[in-house]
Amino acid sequence: MHDGIHLEKVGIPTITICTDIFEITSRSMAQMWGAKDYPIIYTSHPISHLNTSELRIRAEEMLSTIEKILLVG
Numbered sequence: 001m002h003d004g005i006h007l008e009k010v011g012i013p014t015i016t017i018c019t020d021i022f023e024i025t026s027r028s029m030a031q032m033w034g035a036k037d038y039p040i041i042y043t044s045h046p047i048s049h050l051n052t053s054e055l056r057i058r059a060e061e062m063l064s065t066i067e068k069i070l071l072v073g
Helices: 002-009 020-032 052-072
Strands: 016-019 040-043
Touching (some): 020 040
Parallel strands (some): 016 040
């Protein structure tokens, strides 16, 4: 998240994907780094037990939001 915020500040579009359990923490970090509107997408926690196919499904579910943020702004 830290890297993404710094890249955003120099004009490189980024996004962070977190599990929903970290929503408060990630928003707080973004605000702490002066990026309160930094784009963060959340997925259900946990993900550590998911296999590659299940992770792909999660990513595909988020794809339209990711594209909108990165390509449209």
